[in-house]
Amino acid sequence: DDNCMCSKADAAIVIQQWQDVSSPDAAAQTKLSCGQAVFAELFNMAPGAKALFTRVNVDNIHSPEFNGHVMRVMGGLDVLVNYLENPPVMESMLAHLAGQHAVRDGVTKSGFAVMAKVLMGSMPQVVEGFNPDAWKNCLIPILNGMSAGLAP
Numbered sequence: 001d002d003n004c005m006c007s008k009a010d011a012a013i014v015i016q017q018w019q020d021v022s023s024p025d026a027a028a029q030t031k032l033s034c035g036q037a038v039f040a041e042l043f044n045m046a047p048g049a050k051a052l053f054t055r056v057n058v059d060n061i062h063s064p065e066f067n068g069h070v071m072r073v074m075g076g077l078d079v080l081v082n083y084l085e086n087p088p089v090m091e092s093m094l095a096h097l098a099g100q101h102a103v104r105d106g107v108t109k110s111g112f113a114v115m116a117k118v119l120m121g122s123m124p125q126v127v128e129g130f131n132p133d134a135w136k137n138c139l140i141p142i143l144n145g146m147s148a149g150l151a152p
């Protein structure tokens with residue numbers, strides 16, 4: 001089971017470091033601006049992925065439609081991180097998200113691999129004392145779980 005990679009100590013660090021950048025005041029704005037930056041970088045690294053998001057008006061990353069998408073994704077990530085210490089709930093959420101992605105034509109495991117690179121590259125810019133091992137150990141299983149069953 002992939003989730004075994006994320007030890008209790010890793011999970012505690014990741015949850016704490018995520019909380020540090022999620023102060024209630026800043027949370028919504030941070031999620032939005034960081035999420036926009038994450039998608040901008042994703043499209044920079046994988047230009048082909050842009051076509052997957054036409055339904056949510058990807059041509060304008062600042063549009064209400066794309067903002068809504070960004071908030072769904074970042075909200076999803078927020079919930080997942082906060083359930084790192086609860087593997088049964090984690091499993092169930094990952095299965096649900098895997099299903100939501102499986103029905104989207106063109107969404108692939110390699111897209112999620114690019115997302116992993118983007119997140120691992122951007123989190124250190126906002127998290128003080130970023131712990132790369134803990135984040136890698138906990139984030140990779142999340143992304144693997146969410147992309148389980150997708151085409152490579």
Ligand code: HEM
Pocket residue numbers: 049052053055056069072073074076077097100101104107108111112115146
């Ligand atoms: C941190 C990783 C990710 C999280 C937490 C996440 C979460 C979500 C959530 C919550 C939705 C909305 C589901 C719905 O309401 O139907 C969604 C939609 C979607 N996701 Fe992801 N996602 C992630 C990564 C990715 C990646 C890497 C790709 C493709 C390369 C992708 C492609 C899509 C597409 C195409 C949609 C549908 C957009 C639409 O509404 O038209 N996601 N994602």
